[in-house]
Amino acid sequence: MFRRVYVDNSATTPVDPEVVAAMLPYLTEKFGNASSIHYFGQEARAALDKARHQVASLINSRPNEVVFTSGGTEANNLAVRGLVEANRKYGGHIITTAIEHPAVKNVCEDLEKGGFAVTYLPVYTDGLVRIEDILGAVRDDTILVSVMFANNEIGTIQPVHQVGRMVRELRASGRKIWFHTDAVQAAGKAKVDVEELGCDLLSLSAHKINAPKGVGALYIRRGTRLHPQNIGGRQERGIRGGTESVPLAAAFGAACELAENRLVEEIERLRSLRDKFENAVLETIPDSSLNGSIDGRLPNISNISFRSVEGEGLLINLDMQGIAVSTGSACSSGSLEPSPVIRALGGDDEIARGAIRFSFGTFNSEADVDRVLEVLPSAVETLRRLSPARTQIAGS
Numbered sequence: 001m002f003r004r005v006y007v008d009n010s011a012t013t014p015v016d017p018e019v020v021a022a023m024l025p026y027l028t029e030k031f032g033n034a035s036s037i038h039y040f041g042q043e044a045r046a047a048l049d050k051a052r053h054q055v056a057s058l059i060n061s062r063p064n065e066v067v068f069t070s071g072g073t074e075a076n077n078l079a080v081r082g083l084v085e086a087n088r089k090y091g092g093h094i095i096t097t098a099i100e101h102p103a104v105k106n107v108c109e110d111l112e113k114g115g116f117a118v119t120y121l122p123v124y125t126d127g128l129v130r131i132e133d134i135l136g137a138v139r140d141d142t143i144l145v146s147v148m149f150a151n152n153e154i155g156t157i158q159p160v161h162q163v164g165r166m167v168r169e170l171r172a173s174g175r176k177i178w179f180h181t182d183a184v185q186a187a188g189k190a191k192v193d194v195e196e197l198g199c200d201l202l203s204l205s206a207h208k209i210n211a212p213k214g215v216g217a218l219y220i221r222r223g224t225r226l227h228p229q230n231i232g233g234r235q236e237r238g239i240r241g242g243t244e245s246v247p248l249a250a251a252f253g254a255a256c257e258l259a260e261n262r263l264v265e266e267i268e269r270l271r272s273l274r275d276k277f278e279n280a281v282l283e284t285i286p287d288s289s290l291n292g293s294i295d296g297r298l299p300n301i302s303n304i305s306f307r308s309v310e311g312e313g314l315l316i317n318l319d320m321q322g323i324a325v326s327t328g329s330a331c332s333s334g335s336l337e338p339s340p341v342i343r344a345l346g347g348d349d350e351i352a353r354g355a356i357r358f359s360f361g362t363f364n365s366e367a368d369v370d371r372v373l374e375v376l377p378s379a380v381e382t383l384r385r386l387s388p389a390r391t392q393i394a395g396s
Contacts, residue, residue, distance in 0.1 A: 009361030022254035051253025072205030082226035090176035091141030127292035154292030155301030164198030211255035215248035
């Protein structure tokens with residue numbers, strides 16, 4: 001039996017044992033509803049408050065600016081739809097990018113059906129949007145700019161600090177305009193500071209930082225008005241109705257505290273693993289190329305294209321040998337189309353179809369990298385021998 005290696009941490013991460021320990025009491029004896037005023041309820045409320053402080057500390061916000069959600073998708077929906085619906089009187093134009101996660105892009109497309117106008121800005125070969133393009137797209141009726149902190153497929157870190165400054169300057173001149181960033185992939189792998197960013201809204205997800213699925217958060221800068229998307233009780237200051245999941249919030253809070261404490265050393269460790277992997281792949285496997293920026297990206301993501309190889313075929317081949325990777329966003333799995341993110345970089349369909357995302361995480365080691373490097377070259381070569389395009393080139 002071979003040892004399985006998981007290098008798809010951008011899709012989800014294993015839950016840290018310390019996070020499990022933080023959550024367990026609230027699945028058993030500490031079961032109260034945080035909205036109840038008796039002892040059991042106040043015990044749950046204290047855990048929820050602690051978790052809110054832990055999440056806030058990771059991103060340098062005030063605890064009362066953090067609203068718990070069911071995950072990153074709900075946080076993005078609440079941010080984008082909630083902001084434009086609450087502020088429609090100021091305008092109906094949104095600016096975003098062509099490589100946003102579906103939880104933002106699909107919301108924008110749906111809002112277009114309701115009369116909103118959306119500008120989807122292109123990125124360049126490095127996977128980055130340009131600040132001058134954003135500024136050039138601003139109209140008199142622009143009310144929201146939504147640019148992800150870091151891309152989930154290629155890891156490129158967008159110029160979000162510049163976007164924050166631009167939006168603040170526009171608002172200082174009297175404009176009604178807000179800035180949202182999807183930081184789901186960036187949290188725990190880069191410094192995320194809402195005061196340095198100057199953002200008004202920021203989305204987070206727990207299962208990307210070694211906590212369970214089913215919980216996330218939205219940072220909402222004080223004074224920012226949103227139209228609630230979950231209408232119910234007065235939970236989460238009336239912004240998100242529904243009984244809070246105290247066990248999941250406690251787990252998320254613990255994961256945020258661990259991520260904050262480990263951040264500096266984890267960034268360096270992940271970068272070292274990624275660089276060792278990339279250097280070996282690019283040196284030993286012909287016709288392989290890195291997608292996106294070499295420098296301005298997260299330390300844990302490596303997106304590499306292999307010419308004359310179908311990414312799905314390579315994924316299956318590797319999985320049969322115990323190695324888990326991805327061909328793109330897990331939220332787009334099942335699509336037969338090449339990754340829209342890779343296509344947005346300007347490459348041809350062969351590059352897009354041959355793209356594989358390797359994403360390292362907390363529990364990966366050099367031994368994992370060595371195992372992938374042991375298997376990958378032969379897997380690529382096997383698929384190339386079976387490729388009709390490769391066979392045609394060899395016989396011509």
